[in-house]
Amino acid sequence: MKGRWETQLRKGVVELAVLAAIARGETYGYRIVEELRALPGLELTESTVYPVLTRLAGEGLLAIRAEDSPTGPTRRYYRLTADGTRRLQGMAAEWTRVTGSLKGLLEGGPQ
Amino acid sequence: MKGRWETQLRKGVVELAVLAAIARGETYGYRIVEELRALPGLELTESTVYPVLTRLAGEGLLAIRAEDSPTGPTRRYYRLTADGTRRLQGMAAEWTRVTGSLKGLLEGGPQ
DNA sequence: CCTTAGTACTACGCGATACATAGTAGCGGG
DNA sequence: CCCGCTACTATGTATCGCGTAGTACTAAGG
Numbered sequence: 001m002k003g004r005w006e007t008q009l010r011k012g013v014v015e016l017a018v019l020a021a022i023a024r025g026e027t028y029g030y031r032i033v034e035e036l037r038a039l040p041g042l043e044l045t046e047s048t049v050y051p052v053l054t055r056l057a058g059e060g061l062l063a064i065r066a067e068d069s070p071t072g073p074t075r076r077y078y079r080l081t082a083d084g085t086r087r088l089q090g091m092a093a094e095w096t097r098v099t100g101s102l103k104g105l106l107e108g109g110p111q
Numbered sequence: 112m113k114g115r116w117e118t119q120l121r122k123g124v125v126e127l128a129v130l131a132a133i134a135r136g137e138t139y140g141y142r143i144v145e146e147l148r149a150l151p152g153l154e155l156t157e158s159t160v161y162p163v164l165t166r167l168a169g170e171g172l173l174a175i176r177a178e179d180s181p182t183g184p185t186r187r188y189y190r191l192t193a194d195g196t197r198r199l200q201g202m203a204a205e206w207t208r209v210t211g212s213l214k215g216l217l218e219g220g221p222q
Numbered sequence: 223c224c225t226t227a228g229t230a231c232t233a234c235g236c237g238a239t240a241c242a243t244a245g246t247a248g249c250g251g252g
Numbered sequence: 253c254c255c256g257c258t259a260c261t262a263t264g265t266a267t268c269g270c271g272t273a274g275t276a277c278t279a280a281g282g
Binding site: 004007008011028029030033046047050051054069071072073074075076 | 257258259261262263266267268269
């Protein structure tokens with residue numbers, strides 16, 4: 001179960017995770033949710049992922065197409081646009097900075 | 112300058128950074144701010160750090176003592192309590208889970 | 223004395239977003 | 253028809269980083 005802090009920690013992380021998941025190849029919403037729900041420390045839910053997808057698409061970062069599903073309703077497939085790819089690169093770089101600084105703090109020991 | 116996403120990314124990260132900074136040895140508020148302000152990807156400000164210090168102290172994670180400063184007003188020194196140390200360990204573990212999952216996504220490549 | 227700059231800390235309103243909850247709709251099987 | 257799974261939408265709530273606007277202390281300079 002997620003506590004107060006874990007919830008705050010995910011803010012911002014979700015967008016990065018969603019973009020990264022899509023960057024690995026075109027995929028559809030439900031599949032993304034399933035995948036990210038299963039990741040330790042993420043455990044993302046629909047109510048988070050779908051609005052993020054909507055938001056990113058609205059910003060022109062995702063290209064969308066619909067396709068019939070063999071097992072249920074129509075699926076929405078997402079791919080990164082060129083802007084999306086650039087955004088992801090910038091975000092990944094920022095993430096690297098943040099994690100690098102945290103690593104220094106957590107492993108720095110007494111100072 | 113911090114954008115929308117960077118701001119969200121910091122939520123949750125600040126508490127971890129503050130606890131980690133204090134875990135390295137007793138230090139005072141202004142010093143913590145200076146230190147965390149200078150870290151790439153963090154760049155934290157007073158308006159963020161001081162309320163976090165207040166919050167963490169309120170939760171019993173920090174022990175506080177005041178001491179005159181040779182260069183300005185009285186300083187507030189912070190140390191981790193035993194609860195604080197335990198909390199930090201739990202948070203560090205969660206952070207490791209999150210960053211591990213992100214690492215897998217960002218480096219996993221096509222799948 | 224006043225002003226300035228640096229040290230040290232407080233208060234507050236705003237915008238953004240993850241989360242839980244509560245759905246709708248399609249498909250296949252019993 | 254109902255049920256379970258697939259696939260997606262909508263909404264209200266709680267939380268917190270950020271920018272802004274201070275207060276107060278110390279020392280140095282005019």
